[in-house]
Amino acid sequence: MYNWVITCIAWVESLVKKEIEMAWYKVTETEDRLVFWQWDDSAIAKLNLWSRCGNKVYLELAKKRITNFDMLFDLIKSIDWKHYVPENNPITVNAVSVKSGLESIPSIQSVSKKAIVEIKTWSRNWIMKEEQKLTEIEILVFIKDDFCRILLDTSWNALHKRWYRSESWEAPIKESLAASLVLLSSWRFWEPLLDPFCWSGTIVIEAWLIARNIAPGLNRSFTFENFSWYNKKYLEQAKIEAQSKIIRDKQYTITWSDIDENMVEIARRNVIKAWLKDTIKIETKDVKEYLDVPLTGTIVSNPPYWIRLRVDLNDIYKTISLLFLRNKTLNWWLITSYFDFDKIIKMDDWKKRKLYNWNEMCYLYKKKV
Numbered sequence: 620m621y622n623w624v625i626t627c628i629a630w631v632e633s634l635v636k637k638e639i640e641m642a643w644y645k646v647t648e649t650e651d652r653l654v655f656w657q658w659d660d661s662a663i664a665k666l667n668l669w670s671r672c673g674n675k676v677y678l679e680l681a682k683k684r685i686t687n688f689d690m691l692f693d694l695i696k697s698i699d700w701k702h703y704v705p706e707n708n709p710i711t712v713n714a715v716s717v718k719s720g721l722e723s724i725p726s727i728q729s730v731s732k733k734a735i736v737e738i739k740t741w742s743r744n745w746i747m748k749e750e751q752k753l754t755e756i757e758i759l760v761f762i763k764d765d766f767c768r769i770l771l772d773t774s775w776n777a778l779h780k781r782w783y784r785s786e787s788w789e790a791p792i793k794e795s796l797a798a799s800l801v802l803l804s805s806w807r808f809w810e811p812l813l814d815p816f817c818w819s820g821t822i823v824i825e826a827w828l829i830a831r832n833i834a835p836g837l838n839r840s841f842t843f844e845n846f847s848w849y850n851k852k853y854l855e856q857a858k859i860e861a862q863s864k865i866i867r868d869k870q871y872t873i874t875w876s877d878i879d880e881n882m883v884e885i886a887r888r889n890v891i892k893a894w895l896k897d898t899i900k901i902e903t904k905d906v907k908e909y910l911d912v913p914l915t916g917t918i919v920s921n922p923p924y925w926i927r928l929r930v931d932l933n934d935i936y937k938t939i940s941l942l943f944l945r946n947k948t949l950n951w952w953l954i955t956s957y958f959d960f961d962k963i964i965k966m967d968d969w970k971k972r973k974l975y976n977w978n979e980m981c982y983l984y985k986k987k988v
């Protein structure tokens with residue numbers, strides 16, 4: 620049995636918990652931005668393939684209450700690094716410290732590195748460089764309330780890096796957040812789904828992957844594939860199982876549009892990469908055009924809120940409020956940090972909760988019928 624943990628953005632822990640439970644594992648603990656479970660090494664493939672809302676899957680190598688750097692050093696030295704990390708594979712040490720005596724991130728990193736180097740007597744070329752993350756294995760030292768966990772990354776690139784994203788512009792929404800929004804919205808697949816500010820299409824592509832039950836990690840590589848202690852047959856089995864679970868014979872009414880023709884073109888390219896070119900209807904359209912047609916189903920969208928996008932935000936949000944008044948049966952899920960949104964919409968009918976888009980604090984406004 621190993622202790623596993625998935626990291627995620629704040630406030631989506633319950634969704635990650637559900638993902639772990641859907642893979643038939645029992646969650647042992649949930650903390651702010653961390654969800655834990657226990658299982659053998661077959662668990663890595665499943666969650667790396669299937670987690671839509673998580674950031675990375677880690678193996679917990681050690682944990683202990685620590686109050687000084689000597690204790691950190693000893694904790695790291697107690698780990699059998701030669702077993703867990705392939706010989707001469709460079710590693711990088713990242714650290715998080717919350718409400719703890721050991722505050723300095725650079726010091727935590729350098730003490731940790733020293734302790735690992737003392738154990739790993741392999742060549743000294745095996746020097747760790749934070750900026751070369753692609754080929755390195757990440758060790759995460761996570762200290763909260765003086766409780767330290769040493770975590771080994773099994774994912775490599777963060778899980779939100781899906782295979783289909785060809786370009787990213789300013790203000791894209793993270794794929795894991797887009798998937799979280801769709802799951803929170805409880806969009807019923809037989810009803811229409813609309814994103815009238817689709818940009819590169821992240822929300823609707825994620826919705827489509829969810830509806831078709833396509834594992835978001837199917838088309839990528841993971842660090843754990845290089846671990847000698849990992850039984851590779853588990854990954855092969857998990858991929859075969861994931862392929863067999865894809866729903867191929869259903870049609871969905873997914874509409875997405877954006878005023879910016881270039882963005883619509885990028886969305887089209889992402890759609891082709893995401894294998895959904897046959898089913899998707901993307902248009903270049905001003906959100907105002909929806910004022911003339913009745914809308915039903917669910918809207919999940921990330922309307923513009925950056926002044927530098929050079930659009931009249933007030934005008935756009937007034938259109939949203941008109942659409943809202945004219946389509947009383949629509950489920951609304953809008954994520955924005957637009958500061959005047961509360962004034963424009965009638966808040967009695969709406970609920971709001973905090974979420975992070977990248978490092979930016981946003982609000983998710985929801986109105987469910």
Ligand SMILES: C[S@@+](CC[C@H](N)C(=O)[O-])C[C@H]1O[C@@H](n2cnc3c(N)ncnc32)[C@H](O)[C@@H]1O
Nearest residue numbers: 791792816818819820821878879905906921923
């Ligand atoms: C914050 S972005 C959406 C990001 C998107 N969810 C993603 O990451 O893939 C907002 C989008 O609204 C579009 N937009 C701005 N004004 C618009 C309007 N009047 N009608 C429709 N789309 C508009 C912009 O072109 C931009 O693509």
